[in-house]
Amino acid sequence: MFNGKLALALMVAGTVHAADPDAARQGELVRLVRQDCGSCHGMRLTGGLGLPLTAEALRDKPFDGLVATVIYGRPGTAMPPWKSIISENDAEWIVRRLMQGFPEETR
């Protein structure tokens, strides 16, 4: 299992992590998060039917738990599993970026 804290430290230090999706995929993921996760979490990620996903809202949440939520969903809530759409590697990148403050779409 990927070590989230280490990844975060590396990102903060300005090092590109070896497992990052390529630039094209990152663009797709940013759009997916803003537009499709945004259906419930808001395009500005400030929440809606789903919880807010801002860096502040996620500050004290465990990285691995958030990745698992993205991949497997959260039974009993409206959060669906996204594993048919995104890989675990994609999910780790998304969660890392969410915890830093998510990038805007390049338009």
Add this chain to the structure above:
Amino acid sequence: MTRCLAVAVALLLSACAHTGLREDGQLRGTGDLGVVIERATGRVAIVDTTAKAVLARVDGLGDLSHASVVFARDGRYAYVFGRDGGLTKVDLLLARIDKRVMQAGNSIGGAISQDGRLVVAQNYVPGGIKVFDSITLELLSEVPAQSKVVGLVDLPGQRFAYALFDKGEIWVSDLSDPRAPKTQKFPAGSQPYDGLVTPDGRHYMAGLFGEDGIALLDTWRPEQGAKKILEHYGKGQEKLPVFKMPHLRGWAVAGGKAYLPAIGRHEVLLVDTATWKEAGRVKVKGQPVFVMARPDGRQVWVNFAFPDNGWVQVIDTLSGQIVQTLQPGKAILHMEFTPRGEHVWLSARDDNLVSIYDTQSFARLATLPADSPSGIFFTSRAARTGF
């Protein structure tokens, strides 16, 4: 005298950017106007369904990533409810913001009263509804709910029905005295996600996410409480992942049947509106989001959740068959029929286009550029209960 007035109005209108005069200098009516939400830019486009054209754009409406619109009964003002809790009254003839208030932290939509005097917002944060004077947007009262509120609709008699996602209840608030709401509460079922009212304003339905089925309240006989219909329509099968909640407003009733999106399934469910029993199912291309009847009820148009949101299908209500499958563009978020249904406007978010189709020939008649368009709302909603 009349001439003087017309000249005065014309001078007034020409003093600013506006849509109140047509190109030939004549005063414009509002019956063929509407708005298109440009979700990424916090802007609405004012459109003319006769000319099939954008007349003007109005900026500064905040976060419209989820937005809904109701119209004043004179058709001149659009009330736009934004995600960030902004409530904006847009003047369609002067093409400008008339009033704007920040009324909540996180909002999902609103409704307008039978007499047009009250605008009511339904909120997630803080959960509940808020009641505003439709002219001044002055806050008159609120009903706190400690729950996200979904599916707010107007009912005859200055009443409003809505559902509580976190509490599993339907509430009906009587705003005859808008400063002193009287609220009745009914148990509904697990996690209602949206609601609708039948065109006569009688039956309120709340779709349930936490269980298979729909809660139904006869608002003529509220003492009977809400009952469940279409219970166990999934018969214990596992639902598909739901990437986008269906929307029930803009619902479809045609030929004595209601057409409803099945949640987590590639199906539209049919209900007999006399008995409220299941009357069939139609297999469709993906998970339905909007299931909308053409105003004459002959066709039902369906769009879909991600990843099938490039498709639109049309059900013929006489045969119960799919008669057309279209690919109008990337990420079709919404559909709106012209007042009598000869055309339908479709928003293609990822193509930055609104497409206009003829509903008889299915020919594409025109496309209009729009920046990440989502909801499309025409002023004919002003005259319809539940819109």
